[in-house]
Amino acid sequence: MNGTNTLILGAVAYDPKVVTIWDGFQRHFALHHLPFDYVLFANYERQVEAHFRGHLHVAWNSPLAWIQSQRIAAALGRTVEAIAMRDSDRDLTSVILVRADSGIHEVADLQGKRIAVGAHDSPQATLIPLGRLAHLGIEPNTACEVLPFDLVPGKHGDHIGGERVAVRALLRGDAEAACILDANHLLFSQEGTLPSGATRILDRTPPYDHCNFTVLDGAPQALVAEFRRLLFAMSYADPLVRPLLDLEGLKQWLPGRTSGYAQLEAAVTRFRTIDAFVEKLVAQCR
Amino acid sequence: MQVELGDLGFEEGGHLLVKRALRAAAPGEAVAVMGCAPDLALHLEVWCRAEGHRFGCGPDGVLLVSRGAAEAARWEGAEPAGHADPRRPGAVAERAPLRWGLAARGATVEAGSPEFDFRLTGKIEVWADTAAALYAQAAAAQWNPATAIPWDAAFDLPAEVEDAVVQIMTYLVENETAALMVPSRFLAQLHPHFRKVMQLLAIQAADEARHVEVFTRRALLRRDRLGRSTAGGQASLKSLVEEPEFAIASFLLSVLGEGSFLVLLWFLERHAPDPVTEAVARLAAQDEARYVAFGLAHLRRHLEQDPGFRPRLALAARQRHETLRHTAGLNREVVDALLLVAAGGWDPGQLRLGHHRVVGLLADMDAARRNHLQRLGFADEEAAELSGLHTRNFM
Numbered sequence A: 001m002n003g004t005n006t007l008i009l010g011a012v013a014y015d016p017k018v019v020t021i022w023d024g025f026q027r028h029f030a031l032h033h034l035p036f037d038y039v040l041f042a043n044y045e046r047q048v049e050a051h052f053r054g055h056l057h058v059a060w061n062s063p064l065a066w067i068q069s070q071r072i073a074a075a076l077g078r079t080v081e082a083i084a085m086r087d088s089d090r091d092l093t094s095v096i097l098v099r100a101d102s103g104i105h106e107v108a109d110l111q112g113k114r115i116a117v118g119a120h121d122s123p124q125a126t127l128i129p130l131g132r133l134a135h136l137g138i139e140p141n142t143a144c145e146v147l148p149f150d151l152v153p154g155k156h157g158d159h160i161g162g163e164r165v166a167v168r169a170l171l172r173g174d175a176e177a178a179c180i181l182d183a184n185h186l187l188f189s190q191e192g193t194l195p196s197g198a199t200r201i202l203d204r205t206p207p208y209d210h211c212n213f214t215v216l217d218g219a220p221q222a223l224v225a226e227f228r229r230l231l232f233a234m235s236y237a238d239p240l241v242r243p244l245l246d247l248e249g250l251k252q253w254l255p256g257r258t259s260g261y262a263q264l265e266a267a268v269t270r271f272r273t274i275d276a277f278v279e280k281l282v283a284q285c286r
Numbered sequence B: 001m002q003v004e005l006g007d008l009g010f011e012e013g014g015h016l017l018v019k020r021a022l023r024a025a026a027p028g029e030a031v032a033v034m035g036c037a038p039d040l041a042l043h044l045e046v047w048c049r050a051e052g053h054r055f056g057c058g059p060d061g062v063l064l065v066s067r068g069a070a071e072a073a074r075w076e077g078a079e080p081a082g083h084a085d086p087r088r089p090g091a092v093a094e095r096a097p098l099r100w101g102l103a104a105r106g107a108t109v110e111a112g113s114p115e116f117d118f119r120l121t122g123k124i125e126v127w128a129d130t131a132a133a134l135y136a137q138a139a140a141a142q143w144n145p146a147t148a149i150p151w152d153a154a155f156d157l158p159a160e161v162e163d164a165v166v167q168i169m170t171y172l173v174e175n176e177t178a179a180l181m182v183p184s185r186f187l188a189q190l191h192p193h194f195r196k197v198m199q200l201l202a203i204q205a206a207d208e209a210r211h212v213e214v215f216t217r218r219a220l221l222r223r224d225r226l227g228r229s230t231a232g233g234q235a236s237l238k239s240l241v242e243e244p245e246f247a248i249a250s251f252l253l254s255v256l257g258e259g260s261f262l263v264l265l266w267f268l269e270r271h272a273p274d275p276v277t278e279a280v281a282r283l284a285a286q287d288e289a290r291y292v293a294f295g296l297a298h299l300r301r302h303l304e305q306d307p308g309f310r311p312r313l314a315l316a317a318r319q320r321h322e323t324l325r326h327t328a329g330l331n332r333e334v335v336d337a338l339l340l341v342a343a344g345g346w347d348p349g350q351l352r353l354g355h356h357r358v359v360g361l362l363a364d365m366d367a368a369r370r371n372h373l374q375r376l377g378f379a380d381e382e383a384a385e386l387s388g389l390h391t392r393n394f395m
């Protein structure tokens, strides 16, 4: 493990701006005398693995990476904690869209239809909405056909591209429904990807939470506490801090909460999409 | 408080109505958003999450929004970049902060805006109250080279007189190029807070570009090549183009150089052997007068505030003289060409008249320079001395 006088954060580089963001945070923390460094990963699985191997202290985790970490920790008898999240990480929803003129009026009508989704590891555009459909009786790949748009795998859907292509597939008629994040519904409506009146929201999931900063037992407590304190002290009124918050898409850091991951938890239990990865890592770390 | 969107979608501009209602609401007051667009509730909730506003559903499903702190926080440390009306006290900053960047004078600037590397930030160095009026005059006086000059006028000059005109035009193009480069360089260094000065420098550069064009075109009207460019003439202009300080460059170029140049242009207009030469000289002289006026105006203001700057101007004139002492100064070709053009023919009597006219031109230039120097507060004696030191290249 790297010298424990420096806090090491791991993040996934889903976009080039990630470097700008963490360089900015590094400057901010240095200004407040917190030695801070970061490591970037190409995918969340590599980050979770590095976390358990002790290469980093705090992981900026997707909700799926959080559940992976939680399960691995449970199997290894370790503890894992979500220490902070963005205000914008709370109470997200996903929507299932159909074309406005389609004959599909309730979820049951999706029987036998083709549904466009995002990346196979995207909580918001694949796992949570498909979990909900399964819960409502439309089991993916048996009761309906799933058309995935796996543009950037390993990023857990952080890259927006897959959802945009899924919507286009719906509009073209290549699919009868599409699953996207609520925020992308507004974005696609504003930018014209979703022409006004062309689609209809068939269903909307209950609210769920998104990313969090994850810490494993054994992390340097004083550094983590200072990291957390500095996050909560970041004010949107501070002109030096505001550009960082704008880049990272929040107005305020909030304490982590883990009550918002139940839908994703149920979905990965049902679809068993992370079992192999969790088992492999548990075996390696034993 | 409530806002009615009707069937307008949130993404279709409905968000503006909501924002307006939130601005008008008292702190903590919830705004009820009414509307029947199918995705309104979803979009409103998503938008509130992103903007940090609170979203909720009242009894009977009414959508409620209350303003978060982020929007106000963003503008908390903002400051006005002066005032749009330059007559207001303090409207034009004595020193424009770099953090105001490109913001229009009078705009509200968000705290944390990036600093620009503007070098000219002091009002004392650049400002003249007349800049606005001079810019307005310049904008109104733009002429079209294609139509303002009688390019097709019939005239026939003796070959040597035509050659002399070509030589003079060659010299003028060189000088106009310097007159274009100097304001352009400072334009790129000027803090745009001094908006009228910026505009004036820009239109000056455009005017000089047109002068380059029409003098070139006159030179090529009857010939297929230009005249000679001398090492001494270029050395003189190089010392102008390379002057790093705005006030000094302005003093050397606008007050001393263009002051002399202006007299030369009117001389050419008066003794032009053909209507095209007459027109190009007149139009250029009319433009040039504005920049002499601006140079005098901002330097006078500068010296009123800092009389100690006057010796530095004198020193700059003396140093330039020293720098150019070992160069030939004005090229012989240009003086001879001026004499021949002013003579109008080869008859000895005509040549003598031409000579007297050129001597008169030099005296007029000297008088103009001394007059400008006196208007800047130089005593008669020093004005005469500094004028005498001015480059023999005129500019």
Ligand SMILES: [Fe+2]
Pocket (backbone or CB within 6 Å): B176, B179, B207, B208, B211, B284, B288
């Ligand atoms: Fe000119």
